[in-house]
Amino acid sequence: xxxxxxxxxxxxxxxxxxxxxxxxxxxxxxxxxxxxxxxxxxxxxxxxxxxxxxxxxxxxxxxxxxxxxxxxxxxxxxxxxxxxxxxxxxxxxxxxxxxxxxxxxxxxxxxxxxxxxxxxxxxxxxxxxxxxxxxxxxxxxxxxxxxxxxxxxxxxxxxxxxxxxxxxxxxxxxxxxxxxxxxxxxxxxxxxxxxxxxxxxxxxxxxxxxxxxxxxxxxxxxxxxxxxxxxxxxxxxxxxxxxxxxxxxxxxxxxxxxxxxxxxxxxxxxxxxxxxxxxxxxxxxxxxxxxxxxxxxxxxxxxxxxxxxxxxxxxxxxxxxxxxxxxxxxxxxxxxxxxxxxxxxxxxxxxxxxxxxxxxxxxxxxxxxxxxxxxxxxxxxxxxxxxxxxxxxxxxxxxxxxxxxxxxxxxxxxxxxxxxxxxxxxxxxxxx
Amino acid sequence: xxxxxxxxxxxxxxxxxxxxxxxxxxxxxxxxxxxxxxxxxxxxxxxxxxxxxxxxxxxxxxxxxxxxxxxxxxxxxxxxxxxxxxxxxxxxxxxxxxxxxxxxxxxxxxxxxxxxxxxxxxxxxxxxxxxxxxxxxxxxxxxxxxxxxxxxxxxxxxxxxxxxxxxxxxxxxxxxxxxxxxxxxxxxxxxxxxxxxxxxxxxxxxxxxxxxxxxxxxxxxxxxxxxxxxxxxxxxxxxxxxxxxxxxxxxxxxxxxxxxxxxxxxxxxxxxxxxxxxxxxxxxx
Numbered sequence: 001x002x003x004x005x006x007x008x009x010x011x012x013x014x015x016x017x018x019x020x021x022x023x024x025x026x027x028x029x030x031x032x033x034x035x036x037x038x039x040x041x042x043x044x045x046x047x048x049x050x051x052x053x054x055x056x057x058x059x060x061x062x063x064x065x066x067x068x069x070x071x072x073x074x075x076x077x078x079x080x081x082x083x084x085x086x087x088x089x090x091x092x093x094x095x096x097x098x099x100x101x102x103x104x105x106x107x108x109x110x111x112x113x114x115x116x117x118x119x120x121x122x123x124x125x126x127x128x129x130x131x132x133x134x135x136x137x138x139x140x141x142x143x144x145x146x147x148x149x150x151x152x153x154x155x156x157x158x159x160x161x162x163x164x165x166x167x168x169x170x171x172x173x174x175x176x177x178x179x180x181x182x183x184x185x186x187x188x189x190x191x192x193x194x195x196x197x198x199x200x201x202x203x204x205x206x207x208x209x210x211x212x213x214x215x216x217x218x219x220x221x222x223x224x225x226x227x228x229x230x231x232x233x234x235x236x237x238x239x240x241x242x243x244x245x246x247x248x249x250x251x252x253x254x255x256x257x258x259x260x261x262x263x264x265x266x267x268x269x270x271x272x273x274x275x276x277x278x279x280x281x282x283x284x285x286x287x288x289x290x291x292x293x294x295x296x297x298x299x300x301x302x303x304x305x306x307x308x309x310x311x312x313x314x315x316x317x318x319x320x321x322x323x324x325x326x327x328x329x330x331x332x333x334x335x336x337x338x339x340x341x342x343x344x345x346x347x348x349x350x351x352x353x354x355x356x357x358x359x360x361x362x363x364x365x366x367x368x369x370x371x372x373x374x375x376x377x378x379x380x381x382x383x384x385x386x387x388x389x390x391x392x393x394x395x396x397x398x399x400x401x402x403x404x405x406x407x408x409x410x411x412x413x414x415x416x417x418x419x420x421x422x423x424x425x426x427x428x429x430x431x432x
Numbered sequence: 433x434x435x436x437x438x439x440x441x442x443x444x445x446x447x448x449x450x451x452x453x454x455x456x457x458x459x460x461x462x463x464x465x466x467x468x469x470x471x472x473x474x475x476x477x478x479x480x481x482x483x484x485x486x487x488x489x490x491x492x493x494x495x496x497x498x499x500x501x502x503x504x505x506x507x508x509x510x511x512x513x514x515x516x517x518x519x520x521x522x523x524x525x526x527x528x529x530x531x532x533x534x535x536x537x538x539x540x541x542x543x544x545x546x547x548x549x550x551x552x553x554x555x556x557x558x559x560x561x562x563x564x565x566x567x568x569x570x571x572x573x574x575x576x577x578x579x580x581x582x583x584x585x586x587x588x589x590x591x592x593x594x595x596x597x598x599x600x601x602x603x604x605x606x607x608x609x610x611x612x613x614x615x616x617x618x619x620x621x622x623x624x625x626x627x628x629x630x631x632x633x634x635x636x637x638x639x640x641x642x643x644x645x646x647x648x649x650x651x652x653x654x655x656x657x658x659x660x661x662x663x664x665x666x667x668x669x670x671x672x673x674x675x676x677x678x679x680x681x682x683x684x685x686x687x688x689x690x691x692x693x694x695x696x697x698x699x700x701x702x703x704x705x706x707x708x709x710x711x712x713x714x715x716x717x
Contacts, residue, residue: 053542053543053546053547054546054547055548197691223689223690224689224690224691225691226690226691228647228650229690230642231443231447231641231681231682231685231690233443234439234685234686234690237565237566238686241435255547255549255644256641256642258548258549258642259549259642262551262641262642266559266568267559267568268566284548288548288549288550288551288642289551290551290554
């Protein structure tokens, strides 16, 4: 009997905590709480969906909230006030689908932004098609825009807003090698790759391998690591034994780029650590690694670094975000979510201006979003334009993953020159 | 070939030392109080967060290290008193309750600290060479601390009066009660030591690698696998099994690749258990 009471108590507490964890986002973000509404206005609902216990999701939520507040303070969208509602994917495809449906059908969200992780995105795209909801989305798998290209009528509501297509990561990494060899006088001939054991890196490697071969660069080892992997000492030692000129992480799902940087520094590995790892993009990465990140070269996924905003809007957004939340965006997904709310507003307003009967109609909005093409992009926190398959346009003048480096505890862009904010510095342990 | 062997031995030994601490704590409380504490991995993780919090509050890292050990040790006792003692005789219920506590703690840590990995600051710096292999000094120190802790545990259990009482309680609780041993107090002490070992493992692990709330599950699986392999309730078995697991893991990573490491480790454990179901040092009941 006593045992039963204890068990019931524990389960109740667990349920309460789980309940709090689920409800927290929505409670925290209604814009009206910040400024009491003086009169009852017509509202439109915008949804944010993502993993709300990790930085990618919270950044999306906070950024969308900020954009909504700014827009509301200037009269909303066509006089309608924006209400932001939040769904938590918990990084689980099934939960993500239910949450997307809830936002679209119960909360009547006219646009949803977010959706970190390619696998989760796949599942949500069908719900999006079914509910005909504009989805300004995260995730980078080439499979998503391919769906738009293959079955346009079904998937046309999907637009990628956060970062480039995964195939472009290979182009960025190949450019990185060119930068070191052609502009820094280095001689990178052997690359040691450490990558996620995940489908997204297979696509990157498939494209990167021939690009490197063309340059006479050899991949001496292609090591896949599982989620949560921490024993990088083995790979770091092996890279030295194999005579690698560069250790190239391609990591996101492993989630342990901080451990890699720590061990790279602790073992004083005299090889450049340069690749595409999501962790070093975080503004707090230097502190998280107790300074071990110094000298690491990475790609600024999403096209913005908090220390090197590429547009005026990005600079304003960064400062407003810090003012409101006390820190810079905790993840690059923030830029996508912020831009999503603004670009949706612009498309709806353009539709209204053109005399469309229902400018909020998703089919109409798609038409006006598609007008942001390489010929007529729009400058928000990044320069946004879409290809025909609704993937973001990649390039020096659009969005790309800037080659960046941690220097003296700060992030800076080292290439391309039109956005570079510092010169590349050979890490002490490499020049050594 | 020799260089590969050196790598397996050096890197494997250090990782094994940490897992030996965690597994010893897990098997200790089971051996004595028959409690399968599924929140053991959470105590492992909690120590790093408590330690980091003390450091952020301005405490010297050495002081924070010791305070974290004590806090987590006492937290283990609180968990035992509040949740496990009342249901100790119902083994399945203990598993369910401790699993609930583990999930609860994971959620609480996620909400409080997020998913980003945290590292306890290095207490020592520098590199030493072992057989031509560079090894950070802090790893050597971590192994040294783990070995000392395990020797002290062995001494305490087998050579002190309190340790003998723990042994007595583990062998026959009713008889121990009859001869005047306060069994409940012994169980609390055992839980304190068990939590202390998990905390020590967690602090050392977070210095070398990094800890997130999700590491709790991984550490529990490792501890559980090691303890099963060594024989439930056998501290010596757990220590030896830790090193077997550590070397298998390291050999697999080096020879086959990181992606195969856990699969091969678990397959090996299953194979050993098929041959010897009670584990290497377990006693068939």
